[in-house]
Amino acid sequence: MSATMQALVKAQASRGLEMQTVPIPSVGPNEVLIKVEKTAICGTDLHIFLWDEWAARTIETPMTIGHEFMGRIAELGPGVVGYEVGQRVSAEGHIVCGMCRNCRAGRPHLCPKTKGIGVNRDGAFAEYVVVPATNLWPIPDEIPSELAAFFDPFGNAAHCALQFDLVGEDVLITGAGPIGIIAAGIAKHVGARHIVISDVNDYRLGLAREMGATRTVNANKESLIDVVHELNIDGFDIGLEMSGNPKAFNDLLACMYHGAHVALLGILPKDTGVDWDTIIFRGLELHGIYGRRMYETWYKMTQMTLTGFPLHKVLTHHLPIDQWAKGFELMEQGACGKVVCDWTGEVST
Numbered sequence: 001m002s003a004t005m006q007a008l009v010k011a012q013a014s015r016g017l018e019m020q021t022v023p024i025p026s027v028g029p030n031e032v033l034i035k036v037e038k039t040a041i042c043g044t045d046l047h048i049f050l051w052d053e054w055a056a057r058t059i060e061t062p063m064t065i066g067h068e069f070m071g072r073i074a075e076l077g078p079g080v081v082g083y084e085v086g087q088r089v090s091a092e093g094h095i096v097c098g099m100c101r102n103c104r105a106g107r108p109h110l111c112p113k114t115k116g117i118g119v120n121r122d123g124a125f126a127e128y129v130v131v132p133a134t135n136l137w138p139i140p141d142e143i144p145s146e147l148a149a150f151f152d153p154f155g156n157a158a159h160c161a162l163q164f165d166l167v168g169e170d171v172l173i174t175g176a177g178p179i180g181i182i183a184a185g186i187a188k189h190v191g192a193r194h195i196v197i198s199d200v201n202d203y204r205l206g207l208a209r210e211m212g213a214t215r216t217v218n219a220n221k222e223s224l225i226d227v228v229h230e231l232n233i234d235g236f237d238i239g240l241e242m243s244g245n246p247k248a249f250n251d252l253l254a255c256m257y258h259g260a261h262v263a264l265l266g267i268l269p270k271d272t273g274v275d276w277d278t279i280i281f282r283g284l285e286l287h288g289i290y291g292r293r294m295y296e297t298w299y300k301m302t303q304m305t306l307t308g309f310p311l312h313k314v315l316t317h318h319l320p321i322d323q324w325a326k327g328f329e330l331m332e333q334g335a336c337g338k339v340v341c342d343w344t345g346e347v348s349t
Helices: 043-050 053-058 151-161 178-190 202-211 224-231 246-254 276-281 296-306 321-333
Strands: 004-010 018-023 031-040 068-076 088-091 128-132 136-138 171-174 195-199 215-218 236-241 256-264 285-288 315-320 338-342
Touching: 031 088, 043 053, 043 321, 068 128, 068 151, 151 178, 151 296, 171 178, 171 246, 178 195, 178 202, 178 236, 195 202, 195 224, 202 215, 215 224, 224 246, 236 246, 246 256, 246 276, 315 321, 321 338
Parallel strands: 171 195, 171 236, 195 215, 236 256, 256 285, 315 338
Antiparallel strands: 004 018, 031 068, 031 128, 031 338, 068 088, 088 136
16 A cells, blocks of 8 residues: 555645645554545535634644545554454544543533544545544445445534424424535424425525425525414424524524524524523523534434435535535535545546
8 A cells, every 4th residue: 555645635824725645644553544435525624625714713734624424444453343444434523532521421422622533633535534443433335425425414413403302393494504404304304394494595495495394495585484474383393503694593583482492503603692582581492512422313314314314315416536626616605515525436527
């Protein structure tokens, strides 16, 4: 095996990325080396590409980006058991300390010392990536590789959407990015009644309808309050905030039924104001969502996929890796669902 590989690197503190030749990472104790086959572009990767305020204060350059991927185990480090070379895997992108109170209590998704693959250490937009064996998730043969490549954001959607009981409930989702679109599909899959999703991107609202949304709302053209009246309900039982937009968040709160539950995944600006009277006097329950429950969320999304969940509908572009720039362009324009890049050479232009 060559000692070097190709990797998509954030080389400088400015807009853009570079495909570079870098050393193949070495495997330490309890780690595995994975030969990457598919990688998917995440909104986080786009933030790094654009070099926005979050990226500038979070990312140390140079660094290989990427945390949504699947591949095959190429090498087992000392101490690794239960896996074998050639096995198909994906991996949880959050690496936790294993020693803090939350980790020891079985709540590692709440570890305050979490480090992100492709954010705090070199990532998976490369021919090879090293991850702790404890972060691996085996991929059943029945699940296509291009879908397994974005189990990470599927897990964000599943963690958020399944935070509360959705069966028979009326659900409002603000933000029709890929995670919001998948969340609409999950709500449909588990038996929600009305599933309303709002955004300003008609293309992505169309994808949400394909995934199971019963009503889509372009927030530039329609009012969510009018949709509440149209549906003849007193308000929504479940709110899923996926946009990170302060106006969308406040519009969501205004449409919640008394005692409703709200899960917050979108990252709102620090100075976002809310109508506290609505939250307090309606007795709303708000819950912040970060990442996935390790590893119950992975189990649930694997079983949903194996039993017919239409995850393939949100995959709109499957590109050879040499077209990675086109993928980022599509993401920046919002003209796509999930974009997956192929490292095997099996996908042509």
